[in-house]
Amino acid sequence: MSSVAAPAVQSSRTLIRLRYAAPKILATLIALLLAAVWIGPLALMVVTSIKPNSEFLNGPFALPIAPNLDAYWKVWEGLNFGVLLENSLVYAAIGSALAVGLAVVPAFALSRFDPPGKRYIFALLLTGLMLPQQTVLIPLYDILRWLHLFDTRIGLILIHGVYGMPSQILILRGFMTTIPRDIEKAAQIEGATDFQIFTKVILPLAVPGIVVGYTLNFIAIWKEFVFALVFLNNEAIFPVTVGMLKLNSDRYISAFNLPSAGLVISQIPIAILFIFAYRWISSGNFVGSVKG
């Protein structure tokens, strides 16, 4: 090849590389843009929470000049935030446990057996998922009154548990169908009863699925507002979402740093839970069970 041709070859190589790299570059840019859309408001919330209100009114997007944690103390004291967090934690933790607990057995049954009318069972489950909360408010209100559970923690927990069950069944069923059947058959041959197969083999293997389902349900209950607003009157048992309504009153209306601080605090448990769950989700529990 002559030396004159070399630069031409070089530039055509660059072009080819660019052609292959272009989609990747574009995808990265789009991903960064999307990340900015998600992170922007969060960052703004954090920044606002550590700015005195006057600073926020002068420049909502400006970085803080004299950052401080005053808003956090005020929210914590003023709203009795510790109690709100505790309530939310109780609703989310026990409500999700109830939802998952109610869902494991039907999910296993639907993942393994073909009962007559399986399609309709699914349709029914999906309907349960798609019902807007507002449509069930009045019947649920009546039921809670009838059970003398209106305005009680137990009442709200029960509703969260039952309301979360259909989605848990779908999530767990999807997960359980991936557990190889041979494992179950092996347990059967070894003499395990159906109950032993379920408790000693299926449940331990379904833990990642249970953690995923539990986490999603926990988050859903944590940010749930309508049920708590309608079914609770007693401030002492309000969750964070309803408790923070107070910040909307005249006294705090223009204090943007306070709701921001409240929101930041309320996100911390979710972040911790997610970090914990992520380790489980990516645990790769099935490796080595079947196939070489």
Place this chain on the structure above:
Amino acid sequence: MAKVSLVDVEKRFGSHVVIPRLNLEIADGSFVVLVGPSGCGKTTTLNMIAGLETISAGQLFIGDRDVTDLPPKARDIAMVFQSYALFPHMTVFDNIAFGMKIRRLAKGEIAAQVRSVADRLRIESLLDRLPKALSGGQRQRVALARALVRRPGVFLMDEPLSNLDAKLRIEARSFLAKMHQEIGVTTVYVTHDQSEAMTMGDTIVVMKDGVIQQSASPLVVYNKPANAFVGGFIGSPAMNFLELGVDGARLVDRSAGFDMAVPDRLRKTLAGYGKLKVTLGVRPEALRPVPRGADATGAPLLSIEVVQHLGHETLLDASSGTHRIVARVSAADDSRVGETRPFFLDQDHLHLFDAETGANLSP
């Protein structure tokens, strides 16, 4: 140890009959291989013996007990799965001990038995590991240990070697055969691999569409296949089949220039056959090129298209008219691609099959 008898066993899924009336007697202490192509019903049969599939009709006996309706745990069986089916959340020790723990055996006894079987299978150093930390061969041994520790009357194996690489598979084959010789437990082994079937079983049961085609020792199945399907399925490369016209005591295909006299032993069979077409079955090793310069009168001519040197032998892909033929010849053979050579047919290894039913006509 126990014999296994399937009496008129039938399996239906809805209205679809997968196994119509199967009868099979598996002798105490024997190593029986169920072999056949995918969908032939071999695994379904094994699962019925295991109790993992219900039996739609008929009876199953293990020993003298009718176990047709008994659950797997009451059948005195152990099973090794193709996927090994180890419990991924348990250590090797717990995998092997699972059944004994279910039966609530004393801890000391469980530990002693696990160690003894682990020692026999040379996996004692792996007892604390999880299955994901094992190689394919080690997983297979653990699965075997889990089955062995039960000291079953019948050992069921569903393609236990098919996830191993070629080298390990050959090792595992002889390991399993040796183990069977040592412990002598009745073993039912399912595979689609005919070479596995040939090398491992005392008895091969060839199945197709849920029906047993032939049940006999490996050499009988190989040398006297019951029909063209068995002839074609057992043996690698497969038996060559040539559909030929019957002209008195001669087999002919004028368009291919093929015309040969039927060996004496088959003459009577052919005379009573009464159909115009017959299928000639020729094992690849029954074809030998006529030495150059030797008299080749009456030897069919084959055009050589591909020469495959395997080192210890050579495979010749050849044709005669529309017939495609594979010949297995010695590694020293000098056939070249493109040449046409006369071939001797080993008269003792020719099979005649009914052109319509596929049944072997040879006596």
